[in-house]
Amino acid sequence: MNNLSSHLKGPRIYVKRDDLTGLALGGNKTRILEYVLGEILSRGADVVIATSGIQSNWARQITAAARMLGIKPVLVLRTAQFKGANIDYTGNLFLDYLMGADVRIVEASIRDDVTSVMQEVAEEYRAKGHNPAIITDEPVVGVLGYYDCAREIVEQSARLGVEVDYVVHATSGGPTQPGLVLGFAAAGKRVKVIGVNSAAYDRATTISRIRNFIEKGAELINLDKEKLPSTVEVLDGYGDYGEATKEVIDAILLTARLEGIILDPVYSGKAMAGLIYMIQQGMIGAHENVVFIHTGGIPAIFAYRDLLFKKAQSLHSLRP
Ligand SMILES: Cc1ncc(COP(=O)(O)O)c(C=O)c1O
Secondary structure, rough: HOOOOOOOOOOEEEEHHHHHOHHHHOOHHHHHHHHHHHHHHHHOOOOEEEEEEEOOHHHHHHHHHHHHHEEEEEEEEOHHHHOOOOOOOHHHHHHHHHHHOEEEOOOOOOOOOHHHOOOOOOOHHOOOOOOOEEEEEOOOHHHHHHHHHHHHHHHHHHHHHOOOOEEEEEEOOOOOOHHHHHHHHHHHOOOOOEEEEEOOOOHHHHHHHHHHHHHHHHOOOOOHHHHOOOEEEEEEEOOOOOOOOOHHHHHHHOOOOOOOOOOOOOOOHHHHHHHHHHHHHHOOOOOOEEEEEEEEOHHHHHHHHHHHHHHHHHHHOOOO
């Protein structure tokens, strides 16, 4: 990201375009689903039941993957940050409907347990002769998706002759950050992986979820725990889940106008706001190399269009 790097007078920023991974407009969940759905298929499931918020990227990518694999996608979607006010079929939810997911909307926050609703839906499908699989949380095997991504970054940066110091991305305490930590540790690379919290969980819970994935993931790949970094780096402070602070909106507009790259307010925009902050505070030095992983989330911007459009109109172009 040449323009952003020189605008910030700081490190060289590279971008890993995981918004282009392919499943119905892409995102980080595609790499994770490769393993998670592999496991479900091996159990002979013909229906997959998943849960998240109504503007969920996870739900949209599961729907696309299920359609590719010929199994039925069922989504239990929580009203989450929209609290019933904006259950408009836009963004990710629109794409879920377009792909024909069986959508069940429940009045619940992103942290509520909706397992009983999922079990009722599974019972409904069983009664019709199906073999449904429920995904309540992301299984440990999902870390392998970002283990692969770390290996890819190691190979690609070696080809470019770049020594990567930092990887920055959005985290919800799921398999992305632990997968990256495991992948770099296994490759013997001292890359600092920093997750910027989407605030699906508070910082302490996010860190403990990541630690848990790292521990179980290390067993899965037989990695010597001595090779793992002692700390889990999570930056916080960009609003509650689904809330975009001024810094997040500014980061989205800056990236769009300097690089022509679109970020979202729930995840990747927060990650970019965090990266800008760390550069401005001197936490990341001017001569270092950073890889920003664009984890996707783009469809959700349409659900936030009013907020973003008003700000975009009130700004002068950053470029002459
Ligand atoms: C666009 C986007 N970025 C980042 C994340 C965080 O990934 P993880 O849940 O693996 O921490 C998610 C999902 O929660 C997401 O949809």
